[in-house]
Amino acid sequence: MTAPTNSHKGTEEWHQTFLGRVEQVRAVRRFVKTHLPDHPDADLIASELATNAVEHTRTGQPGGIFTTTVKHHPDGTAFIEIADQGGPITFGIRTPTREGGRGLHLITALTTAWGVNGDAAGRIVWVRLPPPTP
Secondary structure (H helix, E strand, C coil), X not given: CCCCCCCCCCCEEEEEEEECCHHHHHHHXXXXXXXXXXXXXXXXXXXXXXXXHHHHCHHHCCCCEEEXXXXXXXXXXXXXXXXXXXXCXXXXXXXXXXXXXXXXXXXXXXXXXXXEEEECCEEEEEEEEXXXXX
């Protein structure tokens, strides 16, 4: 899948880079909640994406980083992406087990679309969120 692009006037966009450590996931949640307060699931979604970056890519190795981008569009839709440092693992929906594998099913259920761009050298995992329910 290809990440959506948006050239609409009025789109607000924020970026922040985080250290590739598990304790940074909480900071990602705050960052997303600050910029998308009307999207109640946005911080949960970003948390899952950030956790995957830290646990399944080179981002989680010493010195690793990842960048979170948040966009809010005039029509109420939103976009979140996590750019990591890649690695041998590819993202995809796995069969859930007792120990994990449900996160991307959650992402699928809470977003209108999601995808992955990149390769072992670096990936961007993105999601598109619907407008908030009135």
